[in-house]
Amino acid sequence: MESYDYIVVGAGSAGCVVARRLSDDGASRVLLLEAGPPADDFWIRTPAGMARLFLSDRYNWRYSTEPEPALRNRRVYWPRGKTLGGSSAINGMVYTRGNRRDYDHWASLGNDGWGWDDVLPFFKRAEDNERGASSYRGAGGPLRISDPAVMPRSVEAFIEASRQQGIPYVADLSSAGEEGVGVLQATIRDGxxxxxxxxxxxxxxxxxxxxxxxxxxxxRILFQGRQASGVEVLERDRVREIRALREVVICAGALGSPHLLMLSGIGDGAMLQRHGLGVLMDSPGVGQNLQDHFSVHVKAQTLPGSSYNFDLLGWRQYWQGLRYVTTKGGYLALGSSLAAAFVKSGPDVDYADLEISFRPMTFTHNDSGSVAVDPYHAISASVYRVRPASRGQVVLRSADPLLAPSFHPNYLHAEEDKHAMLAGLRHARSILASQPMASCIVREMSPGPDVHSDERLVEFMEQQGKCAYHPAGTCKMGRDALAVVDAQLRVHGVERLRVVDASIMPTVTSGNTNAPTIMIGEKGADMILAARPSTTALSAS
Known part of the structure; x- marks a missing residue:
């Protein structure tokens, strides 16, 4: 049987890091498996190509939630990456770590070694920040972190208008994990x-x-008793087995990792039995604790010069394409959001629980996921609560491994999420109504100038709210009854099996989740390597 020391399942944001670090010393044979195709595509390499990938059958799983009770039973489209790089190959490239207190909270839950001071070195090790190294930033690592290639004047107007609202300017917003407003960096290298x-x-x-x-x-994961021994795979219409001599590392993401555990007999025992699956480990927390950032957009029509919508339409889009191909510059070299404000929804909140992300352009997408740049000058600010109280679940739909489970995020199920989002919408409107931003704006388009009461704003959220593409928490780390992995990311109740990705977050981080997921990959790889001297390998025979 084909065998390797380590099998890493999923070549996404964490899986790529784990595979790289396990292979660095040359002593271990590492297999990295990806369900999707190679990522050799012009639109994957082009930052603005994310709009083209939003509905891609080839590179996107194109999931949808089940009907959401608090959103008028709408199904919400959930794009997830299906290629080398996973969702980091189709996302908006925004690089934020979250707040330092997110990690101190993880540690307070009994997850030793996961406080801010513990994880900071792993953030820094991954990074090659174009601003250079500092006490917060890393330089010389594999992942390039850069400032926007173009800085439209409306970005500076948004930052200054936020300051007029009492929001402090933070020069290193992406790295320091502080409240305030500033420019967002992105995972873009030379355009x-x-x-x-x-x-x-x-x-x-x-x-x-x-x-x-x-x-x-x-x-599924294969076991000898309670020791993970390898994986069963479908490759070119053929089912076969591959042996892991030391460990299997699941990095399939917050949606894929719990699904694979369930298919392997680890999950809620009653649910597994309903689908005819044997129960290796009754672990009721698998698939529970699902968290995602629920997002709504304030959109405003502007005067010419404050938006680059028209640069992405008509003949100008071809000029921008030529500019990008020849220089790797221009608007096609930009990520999804260029600035953000992290603010509190109320005075009793310990630290910022809202992110307001600013874009000097607008687009329209519906529940099917289709995307189109708007044919007028406009800007937008997306609002989401970065630490939602609502919790959902991933539920097994079938024992067929090719049939996706069902996703129930339960957006706005908790009343406090509604109240916080209302505060966020009002924060965003106040910023856009402050100078110098106000001078750029002709009129608000959504929610609309007539929508002001709590009732009307909640209706707007129910009708127009989307996901922010940050699912997490479904194989959470901890010691309680619903914990799936321990602080070393080892799956409770079995051996030689770990989960290393965003699913292990006890609580989702306060911002975009790609950077924390990469950090989890760095730290998880170190834990695996540290365990190697005391781990006896399975026989290859």
């Missing part, structure tokens, strides 16, 4: 998207001890 695959795996793929395979669907 080209840097997915986790591009940064961590592509430069070392030639290594003899690293094997990367695409279009391989892992059906």
């Amino acid at each position: 080209v998207r840097q997915s986790a695959y591009d940064a961590f795996v592509a430069p070392v793929r030639h290594r003899a001890n690293l094997t990367v395979r695409t279009d391989v669907h892992v059906r």
